[in-house]
Amino acid sequence: MAALRILHSADWQLGKPFGRFPADVRAALSEARLDAIDRLGSVASSTGASHVVVAGDVFDNVEPGDRIVAQALSRMERAPVTWWLMPGNHDHARAGGLWGRVRSRAPSNVRIVDTAEPVEMEEGAWLLPAPLEHRKTVADPTAAMADMATPPGALRIGLAHGSITEFGASGDAANLIPPDRARTAGLDYLALGDWHGFLKVGDRTAYSGTPETDRFGRDEPGGCIVAGLRSGELPSLERIETGRYRWLSRRWSVANPDELERELAMLRGEGRLPDMLLSLGLSGVASLADRVAILAMLDDRLAHELRHLDLDADGLGVRPTDDDIALIDVQGALARATETLRLRVETGGADAGIAASALERLYVEAMRFEAGAVR
Structure with a gap:
């Protein structure tokens, strides 16, 4: 029986400008988002999670700047885990764009999943990503997961960025994901990004929230999810705080x-x-x-x-x-x-x-x- 422990994170939005704040506050908040990578690595190591999956919006935009990219990759390189980074709506994939540059600089423990194809994380565990190619799309970004083939008995872990339709979004909203996608695609777990707070959607789907809170209206500190996965069983999900501010x-x-x-x-x-x-x-x-x-x-x-x-x-x-x-x-x-x-x-x-x-x-x-x- 396949088993795996992963850390689920999302919405880092590295390079977020925080433009309405004074310069010293902007600098502190921006640096805290980079420091969150170190904390995520420490949580993964201390909880036995060998993989960190990031469900989109690693960067705040498609041109975050060389320092932000270099800082992020160097911090990930120091952690003894494999990082799986997927484009979201803020940092969507495009030919010759940000993700090609990140891939060319990435250390061996950083993997970029910018195509909707299943990838083997380790024996018996497969990641099914739904990267965004545009900031907004009317199509369900997770629709292809149902047809992604994996070996019998293997763990199927979905990774997506968008809004669950139960949020009450209007018909013209973008990047909508059906709340039963984990069931219809046979997923053991669906790791979501876009909602900046922790939220469970059924037994096998959850938003991790951002590791470092970035707006008023959410009193809870930033955090992540450590998920214990075993094929044929419901995942065990533990929210762990990682935010400084x-x-x-x-x-x-x-x-x-x-x-x-x-x-x-x-x-x-x-x-x-x-x-x-x-x-x-x-x-x-x-x-x-x-x-x-x-x-x-x-x-x-x-x-x-x-x-x-x-x-x-x-x-x-x-x-x-x-x-x-x-x-x-x-x-x-x-x-x-x-x-x-x-x-x-x-x-x-x-x-x-x-x-x-x-x-x-x-x-x-x-x-x-x-x-x-x-x-």
């Missing part, structure tokens, strides 16, 4: 610095702040003094502790107190304007937000003036 989305309702401190304490309990990217939305109502203090804590402290902070404070409203107004109107010159703005904030209306921002600006400037006078 966590991309967290949070919404905090706070009214004063003490409430913010409680939220910060819970955040620190979730892991190392330098390894977090946080998309944070604030809500609630605070005094001018408390709102300014809350924003200062986030901008001057938390933002420097995290790898990156995306802050949306528009939902944190302001209700000025008498003390707030007294501080703004230090010498009485702004009394009329301050009172007008205060009334607009309290009565609401279309310009209440603008009035609140103006009051906050006056408050900050008043504090600066007072601090300068003290010096």
